[in-house]
Amino acid sequence: MSRIIFGAMVCAALFSIVLPSDAQQKYQLPDVRALKHITTSQSDHASDIPGKETTMEFYSAPNGQIITIYSYRNRPVAFSTHTNNDVQNTYRLFMDLTGEGLFQEVDRSRPWQLPAWVR
DSSP states (O other), X not given: OHHHHHHHHHHHHHHHHHSOTXXXXXXXXXXXXXXXXXXXXXXXXXXXXXXXOEEEEEEEOTTSEEXXXXXXXXXXXXXXXXXXXXXXXXXXXXXXXXXXXXXXXXXXXXXXXXXXXXX
C-alpha cells in the first residue's frame, strides 16, 4: 500500500514539473453574431506602420458587457471585454500572440503593439 501512495506522489510531482500550474489559459475569439454592433473606429497599435492601421469593432451584450475586436488587414489580433459601468475595473485584454486563433490575457497596463505574425 505504501508503494502505491509513494508512486502516486511521484506521479503528482512529475506532472507538476511537466505541466506548470501557472500555464497561461487560452481563449477563442468571442462569437459576436448575437451581439449588437455599436460602432467601428481605427487606432494606432504599430509605431512602424504609418497611420491608424488597427480596426476596432465594438459590440454590446444584453448584460451590459462591451466586447471590442481589434483587427489588422481583416485578421483579428486581439479583443477586450469590460462592462458599461466598469465600477469593479473589469477591463481585460486578450491577444493572439502566435497566429493560431487562440487568445491569451495580457497586461492591460502597458501599451500593446500588433504581434509579429500579423505583419
